[in-house]
Structures are given as structure tokens and as C-alpha cells.
Amino acid sequence: xxxxxxxxxxxxxxxxxxxxxxxxxxxxxxxxxxxxxxxxxxxxxxxxxxxxxxxxxxxxxxxxxxxxxxxxxxxxxxxxxxxxxxxxxxxxxxxxxxxxxxxxxxxxxxxxxxxxxxxxxxxxxxxxxxxxxxxxxxxxxxxxxxxxxxxxxxxxxxxxxxxxxxxxxxxxxxxxxxxxxxxxxxxxxxxxxxxxxxxxxxxxxxxxxxxxxxxxxxxxxxxxxxxxxxxxxxxxxxxxxxxxxxxxxxxxxxxxxxxxxxxxxxxxxxxxxxxxx
Amino acid sequence: xxxxxxxxxxxxxxxxxxxxxxxxxxxxxxxxxxxxxxxxxxxxxxxxxxxxxxxxxxxxxxxxxxxxxxxxxxxxxxxxxxxxxxxxxxxxxxxxxxxxxxxxxxxxxxxxxxxxxxxxxxxxxxxxxxxxxxxxxxxxxxxxxxxxxxxxxxxxxxxxxxxxxxxxxxxxxxxxxxxxxxxxxxxxxxxxxxxxxxxxxxxxxxxxxxxxxxxxxxxxxxxxxxxxxxxxxxxxxxxxxxxxxxxxxxxxxxxxxxxxxxxxxxxxxxxxxxxxxxxxxxxxxxxxxxxxxxx
Numbered sequence: 132x133x134x135x136x137x138x139x140x141x142x143x144x145x146x147x148x149x150x151x152x153x154x155x156x157x158x159x160x161x162x163x164x165x166x167x168x169x170x171x172x173x174x175x176x177x178x179x180x181x182x183x184x185x186x187x188x189x190x191x192x193x194x195x196x197x198x199x200x201x202x203x204x205x206x207x208x209x210x211x212x213x214x215x216x217x218x219x220x221x222x223x224x225x226x227x228x229x230x231x232x233x234x235x236x237x238x239x240x241x242x243x244x245x246x247x248x249x250x251x252x253x254x255x256x257x258x259x260x261x262x263x264x265x266x267x268x269x270x271x272x273x274x275x276x277x278x279x280x281x282x283x284x285x286x287x288x289x290x291x292x293x294x295x296x297x298x299x300x301x302x303x304x305x306x307x308x309x310x311x312x313x314x315x316x317x318x319x320x321x322x323x324x325x326x327x328x329x330x331x332x333x334x335x336x337x338x339x340x341x342x343x344x345x346x347x348x349x350x351x352x353x354x355x356x357x358x359x360x361x362x363x364x365x366x367x368x369x370x371x372x373x374x375x376x377x378x379x380x381x382x383x384x385x386x387x388x389x390x391x392x393x394x395x396x397x398x399x400x401x402x403x404x405x406x407x408x
Numbered sequence: 409x410x411x412x413x414x415x416x417x418x419x420x421x422x423x424x425x426x427x428x429x430x431x432x433x434x435x436x437x438x439x440x441x442x443x444x445x446x447x448x449x450x451x452x453x454x455x456x457x458x459x460x461x462x463x464x465x466x467x468x469x470x471x472x473x474x475x476x477x478x479x480x481x482x483x484x485x486x487x488x489x490x491x492x493x494x495x496x497x498x499x500x501x502x503x504x505x506x507x508x509x510x511x512x513x514x515x516x517x518x519x520x521x522x523x524x525x526x527x528x529x530x531x532x533x534x535x536x537x538x539x540x541x542x543x544x545x546x547x548x549x550x551x552x553x554x555x556x557x558x559x560x561x562x563x564x565x566x567x568x569x570x571x572x573x574x575x576x577x578x579x580x581x582x583x584x585x586x587x588x589x590x591x592x593x594x595x596x597x598x599x600x601x602x603x604x605x606x607x608x609x610x611x612x613x614x615x616x617x618x619x620x621x622x623x624x625x626x627x628x629x630x631x632x633x634x635x636x637x638x639x640x641x642x643x644x645x646x647x648x649x650x651x652x653x654x655x656x657x658x659x660x661x662x663x664x665x666x667x668x669x670x671x672x673x674x675x676x677x678x679x680x681x682x683x684x685x686x687x688x689x690x691x692x693x694x695x696x697x698x699x700x701x702x703x
Contacts, residue, residue, distance in 0.1 A: 244506060305532040308472050313597065314520025314549045317512050323545065327536040404536045404577040 156399070157392030192374040197381075200374030208363065214382060217359040220276070221348050221386070224283025228340060232291035233333060239292075240299025240329075241321055250296075257289040261343065262350050274355030279348075286347035287340030294336030298329035331405070334398045338391055345387045360386075413481075414601055414633040415446040415469060420478035422464055437658035438464040441478070444652065444661065448600075451627075451634040453648035455641065457691065461659025462637045463605055469635065470526050470603050474510060482522045483600055518549045525594035529606045531586050533578045539565065539589055540574040543596050550597050564596040565589075567626065584615040588622070595626060601633040608643060617675075620647060624671070641687050645680045646673060653687065655694055663690060 181188040204210040239246045272278035352361025360379050367375035422438040438461035446452050454462040467473045471487040480487040492498040543561035568588040594602050608616040644651050655662035
């Protein structure tokens with residue numbers, strides 16, 4: 132009630148305000164007065180060094196080459212559509228991982244018998260590097276969307292699972308005790324105590340998951356499929372188009388940065404109670 | 409106050425096994441055969457040096473730990489069954505509590521086992537809930553309707569003087585205010601007994617004295633039984649009807665003092681000063697003797 136009064140507007144106004152706040156929080160640092168002094172000389176150097184053949188221009192494209200390649204790819208190759216494909220797969224894999232790993236982690240942290248029955252299995256499977264799953268996955272799922280989504284899911288699943296489980300297990304026993312004395316059932320404890328206490332750690336783990344899922348996105352698209360940034364990257368390599376490769380790399384970096392920033396924003400909004408500390 | 413036993417502890421013992429520095433398992437006796445009955449409406453203090461098992465004993469009273477031996481009754485209802493002592497009993501115990509720990513209330517239904525509340529050393533108010541939510545949450549656990557919850561929470565929060573900061577988070581409150589929130593939360597469920605584990609340990613002296621006065625004012629003629637664990641002699645003398653002194657290793661009741669000074673008391677009442685003096689001498693004697701043994 133009071134929060135509404137404090138921030139005034141509702142609905143659309145609040146949404147735009149939130150979006151503005153988000154953009155300033157996450158990308159404001161790029162355009163800060165301090166960083167501009169570093170950014171502009173860097174971009175200039177990027178443009179100048181290949182131009183004066185300090186580095187061979189065929190290997191190190193200038194900034195303008197990259198910009199032209201970007202324009203060309205948007206017009207002729209449907210770069211934006213490919214970005215959307217990639218984002219879609221990435222989100223699908225990540226969401227499946229989030230909605231399976233977090234509940235499993237919560238149950239494993241909450242109950243000792245469940246933990247004893249499941250933890251060793253995950254401990255055996257987790258150390259396998261996710262890219263090592265590629266050959267088997269291709270044989271099982273074939274080349275296509277299911278295989279790509281599965282690989283992305285696999286990259287994000289274990290970090291989220293283990294960090295969630297650990298955070299739930301380490302819940303401060305005083306919170307549990309005081310809720311229990313007041314009569315909380317186990318379900319209430321999970322929904323109102325364990326989850327909220329672990330929320331910060333869970334969001335952190337999703338951030339780790341995002342980083343690994345992005346790696347798996349590139350690998351999955353390089354190995355199979357006819358769409359996505361990873362596919363464009365391999366195609367550019369085949370035709371030796373270095374500017375196009377740089378464009379793909381930058382786009383992937385942007386996807387990673389953007390998703391991490393969204394999570395940071397979610398953390399800020401959800402963990403409101405930590406702001407005062 | 410009317411008579412009758414609110415809390416009754418019969419020959420409570422609690423043993424732990426710990427691993428010492430050499431990696432050898434050692435037995436540790438936290439409580440040894442403690443028998444205690446507490447009358448309705450009394451304020452009882454458990455006093456002793458740190459590490460003498462008084463906090464463990466309080467947790468056993470609250471049903472947060474099972475005693476190794478003995479039984480606790482709150483208002484005539486047994487709190488927890490003692491831990492098994494033989495192998496066969498142990499197997500049966502493990503089998504019975506395979507899925508759910510003996511501490512758990514229920515899997516799905518909110519239902520307190522006993523009509524008590526507890527206040528912890530650093531309050532244990534939930535930092536992710538606002539002041540109002542903290543109180544309404546506990547009321548919800550007791551099965552109150554939404555409208556009633558709000559009304560009762562507001563009543564008790566106003567009573568402790570937190571009416572102006574209903575929508576703040578605990579991290580935005582001072583230590584004293586957080587303690588008041590913990591009081592409001594405990595009182596709002598209108599329990600028969602409140603157990604407090606060093607409730608004033610984390611605030612400065614001035615705040616502590618004010619909080620003690622506030623606590624007595626809040627409790628005034630409510631008939632709630634209070635058990636306080638503390639190591640502050642002055643606090644114990646000022647607050648309680650009876651002081652129970654614990655001695656360490658093994659934790660047992662060493663002495664009991666009944667204080668008949670009528671309320672409201674003055675802090676510098678001569679009888680209180682006398683009792684404080686006697687208790688201090690007693691504790692000092694214990695500590696001196698202990699150091700002699702250890703040399």
C-alpha cells in the first residue's frame with residue numbers, strides 16, 4: 132500500500148519507469164563519463180590500426196568493416212531472425228532447467244532421505260563436461276531442435292541444482308525453529324522460509340547457469356541445425372568472412388550480457404529486503 | 409495468579425557425542441537429570457555462565473531438540489518422546505521417522521503442537537517479510553482468518569509501538585525495534601507460555617532496560633508463563649519471580665532463588681541488590697573452582 136504511494140504511478144507509467152531504471156542500471160555504465168573516455172579511443176584505435184596496416188586488414192577488420200557486415204547480414208541473411216531463433220532455444224533450454232533444477236534442489240535440501248537417494252546420481256553425472264554429451268545427444272535426438280534445447284538445458288541444469296540444494300540445506304535453523312514453534316507445516320516452511328531464504332543464492336546460480344547455457348547454445352548450433360548465431364558463425368568461417376564472424380561474436384556477447392543484467396534486475400526487485408542492509 | 413503447572417520437566421538429560429581435536433569421539437553432557445516445574449503465570453529465569461546447557465534445556469522445553477532421557481509436559485501434553493537408547497529402539501525410531509523428522513508439525517497442515525511462542529537471541533524475525541507480514545504470517549499459522557489477522561497484528565504492533573513502521577523490512581529497523589517486533593509476534597498468537605533465549609543480549613544497556621520495562625508492561629496481568637535464559641544477573645533479578653541457576657559440565661540446577669519483591673519493582677531495591685550480590689558470589693566461586701581444576 133505504502134509502496135504504491137511512494138512510487139506514485141501505476142500500470143503503464145510504472146512499466147516504462149521500470150524499463151528506464153533497468154536500462155540505466157545495466158547499460159548506464161557503458162555511457163558513463165568515465166568510460167566514454169576509454170571507449171572512444173578504443174573504437175578509434177580499432178578503426179585506425181588495420182587501416183594503416185599495423186595489423187593486416189584481411190585478418191583484423193576495422194570497425195567500419197564490421198558495421199557494414201552487420202548491415203549486410205541484417206538485410207541479406209536475416210540476422211535478426213537468427214537472433215530470435217537463438218534466443219528462443221536459449222530461453223526454452225534455460226526455462227526447462229530452471230523449472231526442473233530448482234524444485235529438485237529444494238526437495239534435496241529439505242529432506243535427508245530424498246537427498247541420500249538422489250545426490251550420488253547427480254554427483255556422478257555433473258562432472259561430465261556438457262560438450263562431451265554432444266555426440267551421444269546427436270545420436271539419440273538427431274540433428275535438430277530437441278538436441279539443441281537438450282544441450283542448453285544440460286549446461287544450465289547442474290549449476291542451478293547444486294547451488295539451490297546447498298542454499299536450502301544451509302538455511303538458518305533459527306528461522307525454521309521459530310516457524311515450527313508457531314506451528315508451520317513442512318509445506319509452509321518450504322514456500323515461506325526455505326525458498327525465500329535461498330532466493331539470493333538461487334538467482335546467483337541461474338546466472339552461472341546462463342553463462343554455461345550460452346556456451347552450449349553456440350556448441351549446439353555449430354554442430355547441427357540451419358539456424359541461429361552459431362550456425363551463422365560456422366558459415367562465415369567456411370567463407371572466410373572475418374567481419375561476419377566478429378558480428379556473430381559481438382551479438383553472442385550482447386545476449387549474455389543482457390540476460391545477466393535481467394537477472395540482476397530481478398534480484399534487485401525480488402530481494403527488496405536486502406536493500407536496507 | 410492461579411496455580412497449576414504450565415511447564416513440567418521430569419529428569420531431563422541430554423548427551424551429545426562430539427569429536428575432539430585428536431579425532432576421538434567424546435561424550436558431552438549438556439543437561440543431567442534436570443527436574444523443574446513452572447507454575448502458570450510466573451516469570452522464571454535460567455541463569456548460568458555460557459555453555460552450561462541452559463539454551464539446550466530451553467530448546468528441549470520448546471520441542472526443538474529431543475531429550476536423551478526424561479519427559480517434558482506443556483500444559484499436560486508431552487512435548488517430544490526421548491531419543492532411543494538401545495539398538496532395537498533406535499531402528500524402530502528411524503523407521504517411524506523415515507520420511508518426516510520428529511520435529512515437524514505436519515506435512516501440509518499448519519498446526520502448532522503446543523500453545524507456546526519462542527523468541528531467539530537475535531530475534532529470528534524473517535528478513536524477507538515486512539513488519540506487518542511477519543506478524544500476520546504467524547497468525548496465519550494459527551489458523552486465523554485474513555481480516556482477523558490484520559486486526560490482531562495491528563493491535564499488537566501498536567501495543568509495542570511499531571504502528572508507524574508496518575511496511576518496513578526488519579533490516580531497516582534498529583536492534584531494539586526488531587526485538588519489539590519479535591515480542592509482538594510472540595504475543596500476537598496469545599500463547600500460554602513464551603520461551604526466550606537471551607532476548608536482550610544483542611542490544612545496548614539503555615535499550616535493554618527500556619525493553620525489560622516494556623516487556624513487563626506488556627505482560628501485565630496476561631497470565632502468560634515466561635521462561636527466560638540469560639547470563640545477566642541484574643536482568644534476572646529485576647524480571648523474574650524465580651531464578652534457577654545452572655552450573656556447567658554437566659548442566660544441572662545448582663541453586664534456586666525465589667524473589668518476592670512486589671511489582672512494579674525499583675531497579676535499586678535493596679533486596680534485589682542483595683540477591684544479585686549472592687548470585688554473583690556464587691557464580692564467581694564456580695568459575696574460580698573450575699579454573700583451579702583446569703590448572
